[in-house]
Amino acid sequence: SEPQKTVFPSIPGLFLYKNLLTQEQQNKLVDAIINEGYFERPESNQAMCFGTLPPFIMRVVDIIENIPSIFPDEIKHRKPLFDQSIINVYKPGDGINSHVDLDRFEDGIVIISLLSACAMKFIPAYLINKELGYSDTSTATNPNEVIPVILRPGDVLAMSGPARYDWAHGIEATKIDIIGDERIVRKVRVSITLRKMK
Ligand code: AKG
Numbered sequence: 001s002e003p004q005k006t007v008f009p010s011i012p013g014l015f016l017y018k019n020l021l022t023q024e025q026q027n028k029l030v031d032a033i034i035n036e037g038y039f040e041r042p043e044s045n046q047a048m049c050f051g052t053l054p055p056f057i058m059r060v061v062d063i064i065e066n067i068p069s070i071f072p073d074e075i076k077h078r079k080p081l082f083d084q085s086i087i088n089v090y091k092p093g094d095g096i097n098s099h100v101d102l103d104r105f106e107d108g109i110v111i112i113s114l115l116s117a118c119a120m121k122f123i124p125a126y127l128i129n130k131e132l133g134y135s136d137t138s139t140a141t142n143p144n145e146v147i148p149v150i151l152r153p154g155d156v157l158a159m160s161g162p163a164r165y166d167w168a169h170g171i172e173a174t175k176i177d178i179i180g181d182e183r184i185v186r187k188v189r190v191s192i193t194l195r196k197m198k
Contacts (some may be wrong), residue, residue, distance in 0.1 A: 098170030
């Protein structure tokens with residue numbers, strides 16, 4: 001069945017499934033990530049898996065695969081749906097520069113958020129500084145060009161088509177996000193990004 005989703009009229013292909021994962025499913029994921037020992041060293045903040053993904057991630061892939069309209073059919077029916085995962089850990093104040101995911105990845109990307117909320121900002125890809133290879137949202141002169149998407153624990157964000165290729169996404173390096181009248185004080189956040197290599 002199709003869970004509730006939030007769409008973004010200016011960003012076709014961007015779908016936010018709020019609270020898709022139950023608290024128990026989130027806890028199990030976090031426990032598994034800790035038990036894998038990926039982040040035992042305090043300085044490590046990223047873990048990658050290629051090929052066959054670990055069972056704790058495949059349990060979430062099963063849920064995602066069963067969302068009828070998450071991706072266009074040609075993406076949804078590919079096998080496997082994903083063969084790469086990146087787990088990122090963000091301390092309060094950490095961010096990620098705005099970027100369009102590399103071309104070596106197929107269309108159809110998913111980001112799972114755990115433990116803390118944050119604002120992910122989408123800006124049109126043409127605003128990315130080509131020389132530096134990255135940009136922050138200050139490059140956007142027109143406020144309509146920055147689309148904030150609040151990601152909360154248990155949320156799943158899907159990107160395909162224009163959302164994946166024509167818009168860049170990033171997370172500001174700040175301890176507090178202010179989005180309209182909402183103020184998000186960041187805690188430690190974990191994300192799982194799922195993609196398929198070309
Ligand atoms: C990436 O790894 O390319 C991301 O954009 C991760 C975003 C996130 O951690 O929510």
